[in-house]
Amino acid sequence: MLIYLITFAVSKLSIITLFMDKFEKIKLGISIGDFNGIGIEIILKTFSDKRMLDFCTPIIFGSTRLITAYKKRIDNNVPFNGIKHIDQTIHGKINILSLWKDDIDLKLGEPTKMSGEFAFKSLEAATNALASGEIDVLVTAPINKDNIQSEEFKFPGHTEYLESKLEGESLMILMTDKLRIGLITGHIPVSKISETITPELIKKKVDILYRTLVQDFAISKPKIAILGLNPHCGDHGVIGNEDDEVIRPTIAEIQEDGKLVYGPYAADSFFGSENYKNFDAILAMYHDQGLAPFKTLSFGEGVNFTAGLNKVRTSPDHGTAYELAGKGIANINSFKEAVFTAIKVFRTRSEYKSLTENTLKTERRK
Incomplete structure (x- = not known):
């Protein structure tokens, strides 16, 4: 009976949540994946639609230099807000957290050692922010499972890495x-x-x-x-x-x-x-x-x-798609759905936790 009551209440609260979103913005962290693939393109194109900023506040873990260079290659003029610390995040803006100042040699369509190294830098920083609660959810752009391998990353994919850094199975x-x-x-x-x-x-x-x-x-x-x-x-x-x-x-x-x-x-x-x-x-x-x-x-x-962990992570269902990189034709639907799914799961899980905690408190009082 308890679970049915919880489900009914969650469905009602979901309606209220739609009106609360603009006042309680979810901080959505994004790792850039392999920058020679389509990751940065689908991120920028997704948030070129300003309506997306009504649902969340995106924080891209990368560098302003890299994003600027990529924008020029795909002829994208979406504005962004460069920050050095997450507490400088501005709601209603696309925020880019600069993790490095290095000049990046873009070789779109070609996996390189550098693109693997910086894919890991982005993922590591984003995961740490997720674990510490500085961001609410994480959406990961595609990585190349070969060139990201290093002394710090010895995993077959995102899922296994995140499991090693977060709580749960x-x-x-x-x-x-x-x-x-x-x-x-x-x-x-x-x-x-x-x-x-x-x-x-x-x-x-x-x-x-x-x-x-x-x-x-x-x-x-x-x-x-x-x-x-x-x-x-x-x-x-x-x-x-x-x-x-x-x-x-x-x-x-x-x-x-x-x-x-x-x-x-x-x-x-x-x-x-x-x-x-x-x-x-x-x-x-x-x-x-x-x-x-x-x-x-x-x-x-x-x-x-990635279910089973104490934090919410989603990603698109495709890979780096090097053959499309730099052409401005990458499909953003899967990435956009990954953003929406992360937000919905975060809200539903939060509501479930709140409702179950309140129920247990009521039962203890009895």
Whole structure:
């Protein structure tokens, strides 16, 4: 009963939030990604629409020199406010926090050692600001997972790095308004998938997904589908035993706790049959099993959301797109959706936390 009351209250408060946004601006941090890709372009083009500043106050972690040089290359005249400290942020402006004074050699369309180094500088500073509460949410522009590698960054991607710096255990979710796909295993080689999938890991990822659907998306009783590992879920052991010996028994245990979790479903027909529409979220066993159908159905409109952590981070569903860099034609839809999703999740989570804390206080008084 409590969760239903909370969900009803959250829906009502969401209406109030729309009127409060301009008085309580969310500080939205942005890391620039690889500056030789399309990251800076999609950031600038997104906030060229002044209406975006009604929803949040953007703080770009980079340098004014770099942004100015990039603007000239793509013929973008959007004004910005250069700052040296976050407390100098001005609401209603695009703020650029200058982290370095170096002259940058732009080689648009070409990954370089320098573009990897400065992608990390931006990400590190933005993550530190997120952890300390200086910004409310973080939206990350695409990085190159190769040239960003260094002594400080030895991770396969954003998700793993953020998990090492923030509280909680992460779950990568690719999402639109109508589709959410989480990954039980993320950036690992295909050869290690089977040995990595255990009952404990499945239960942990289900718990994270269930919790985020309740607190971040206000879904009171989520329905979750789990995909099988092998073709046709193993065909009763003909094509592998993992589905029958690991996945199916684990789902049965989870159901005993009252969670609406179903599966395993054969991945090859699950999306084509539109069965995914019957669930609030899906858990795929591995990266491409989830991302291939997601990007087929939603590419250019989707958002990567890092669930399970104590802070909110989103990103667009695409990469650096070097082949488009500097041409001024990059599509901003996914990045814009990443901004809106970060804001909505932050608001919903804050409201949920406030409501649950107030309920617990009331119960203690009784």
